[in-house]
Amino acid sequence: MRISFGKWSGVVLSSVLLAALVSACGSSNKEGTASPSGTVAPSAQASESAPSSEALPVVTLNIVYPGDPQPDQDAVTAALEKKLAEDGVNVKLKYQYIPWGDYFQKLPIMLATGDQVDIMWTDPNLLGTFVKSNSIAPLDEALAKNGQAIVAALDEKYWPPVTVNGKKYGVPAGALGTTKGYYTATLRKDLREKYGLPEVKTMDDLLAYAEAVKTNNPEMIVFNEPPAGFLRGEPVQSTASDGIVFNYATLKAEAKYDRPQTMEDARFSRMLYEKGYIDKDVMVGRDIRADFNSGKAAIGGGDVYEYNNYARNIAVDGAQVEFVSIPLTTEPYMPTTTWNFQSVAATSKNIDRAILFLNWIQQSEDNYDMMTNGIKGTHYDVKDGAIVVPEGADAAKIGYAPPEWMWQNPKFLKPKASDAPDFMQQLQDFDKNTKLFSPIMGFNFDQTPVKTELAAMSTIENKYKYGITAGVLDPETAVPEYGAELKKAGLDKVIAEFQKQADAFLAEK
Template sequence: MKKTIRRMLTVCGAAAMMLSAAQIIAFADGDVKEVALHMPTVYDLPDAPMVEDAINQITEEKYGIHLNLTYVTMGNWQQQSNLLFTSDEADVIAVFMTPLSTYVKNGQLEDLTDYYANASDEFKQIWSEDEMKGTSVDGKIYAIPNLRNFGNIMGLNIDEDIAAEFGIENGQKLTMEEVDEFLTKAHEKYPDRYALVPQGSDSMVNGWTWDGMGDGKNLGVLEDCGQSTVVKNLFETDDFVDFCTWTRKWYQEGFTMQDVLSNTQPFQTLIGNDQAIACFDNYAVNNVPGMIRTEIVSSWIPTSNYTSLCYGINVNSKDKDAAWELMEILYTDKDVCTLLADGIEGTHYVVNDDGAISFPEGKTASDCGYGMAEGYWIVPYSGNTYPLDVNGPTFFEDLIQFNKDSLRGPAFGFDFDITNVVDQYTACSNIMDKYYKALLSGSVDVESTIEQANAEMEAAGLNDIIAEKQAQLDAFLAQ
């Protein structure tokens, strides 16, 4: 008898893959295993129970697994997921917002090395042994990547009508000098709009050419899109100083909002409502409605991008074997993957003649009842499902190829462990929070602010952090 499903916010479900005849016989007597999957979500999903029921019609009969699936909103994810790792409530869980290495160090994730070694060929075709280095710690696999862009092109999103007016095409390569020329002309013609707004509310850009190696505070980075092996102070790298010098110029010339550090509106809203013209962004092969995307920095894969969202098995899971069965199902069964990623055909999406899907007429991801098609980057594997019309019918094939073509550095798979410098790291993180976004926004003087920030961080132990990170990286490279 199935236990009552507990839903933190909205519950939904998924699972399935082809099993051998012996495995099918094993649960022919009606013995169904319960497995709990926890995932983050952007939107409220009121129809998730409907989707969960549809998935369980497949998984119970085909695999002998009943899934209890819980979605937690992004704003609550970090707190809720940390609590889940202290109990046996979650079996398979997204590793998100907290570094993979932190969970490994705390002994909260199951070692998946042997599970992967014995996995089906179908599963290994999705993630090769080489790619699994991206979610390994000390040579052991602790999580499975999900399908999204691991590489990022860094560029400028521009309102498509204004881009056309100035002769700028989608995918066009631009230098920062050309960006400056465009912003200047756009500001002159449309003085009532912000020429440039932040990528993420109060952050002018979410990354550029520096690689923090799994350290979101960037306390010690690799230059040149992760191609260097020398750890440096971010504020002393040429690219950071150059970027901040440009944004300082644009801030002083009134191209961007003067209260940039208190902005709460996303760029999609500001540009979509004709309040702004452009913003920096990191992207892959997906599109943003109403905008074109240019390229300033070619696609490269930051060291820790594979681990920024992946799926692992809670060490407290009561049935780790069943949890691994679920893991393979989530990556290989097309019917289950499609239900989990897109919902129910005719209710949450319609299939177009070209093989892409659209939300039902008059509906969007936020109000269709189950908008995960727009959150393809959250689910474990969407590569064998339908892409949204805005991204085109070949989107997932293009995305897989994009990842293969993106530049990887020698530190790929490295993840910094702060254990030996936790006090210095905490102190420097607070200082970085004070200066990093302000410098990127252009709202402060570059030279004097960097001088002040460096003095404070060196006094707080930044050099200890850089030395520790370099030592760990050298040991990693030696392996």
């Protein structure tokens, strides 16, 4: 559910990540108290076999997640523990939530200082860092022993992002909607129809809509955030720096601001800005979701999940919204199949049991629903296949809405009654035509050899990137100046190091 819009995504995340939206190689056979045979009892395996007479000892799993604690977490945890005991898993769950703003700083310290951590959320950056520091455990043995339901739930395409040197270091979420190569946004369907315009399927259609909005509603912001992205060309993937992209066709890292497509993008953004389609005060931070939901903006940038948020929250009488997806590249592609993983600390004494617990979640729809939605009849009910608020309950006071995107299983994923009517279909269809996967999926760039150069380039990025993306800066001068300053800061050295590591990764594959 992540999408990058440079500076503006930071504005959204700061106000919504809030709503949300990232190995001492010990053996995976660690448990607080081993059973006499030294193996995990089969009662909680994916086969759902009959409980063993040899019960597993109770252990506590320390789970660390980003975000804020759920108000009803204790009640749901008690229900989960009861069901886990009935199913022979026998674990207690101890949750610790770290605010998003602190998570990426505090979690590494916890792991380095030996704090009690078993399961934790990781993303591509965290996972790569933790593998290099031996802070998280390889999970292949534990998955082979206790992860049959996990493996059955997740298509093989989800495993490359968590696989390093042939070993799996996380349990990936079964994400949907990760394809790139499109411009995606939410439009005001009622305005489009009012102006007699056809469905928006091309960039020309989008510009016709933008012009109609500006002509008829000059006070409106057209784009609530600049429509960044390559307008045409072969698939290229962003990397560790704004100055570098990885080209799928050539398998080479390239200087982004030397590419003709980059100048073309910048000129397009400048045109939108000069026509007034992008707000003159775009560089001033504001709540861009609120702009669209209050009727101040006519186009809300973002992916299918953002479309669903807009559909739920728009507060304009008679407003209707629709999702648009416009092809930008010769072929849609996936730079990654998932952004979210659950890893296990290398210092955990309960690696097998941690995987057994994560496997239990995927073992049945009832288990998954309890983990995801809470106590049935209290926090949720199911009606016509959708999650609904229980009769008599106050939707505003439902105290359990955890991050399903951490353990998402596409087979068990259900729409909410408040979702846009076509949200689930849009989400399930978004990746269906994608056949091109990133050749460097799962590659983690070790920045250590060029950290000085990357730091210098980052400072320059703040000077140019957002102004170019928003059309505020004249691309005829800003793009070549930016490219030249990046090279002075060491861009060529960073590209060479990235290519060296990428070539080694590709050779291993």
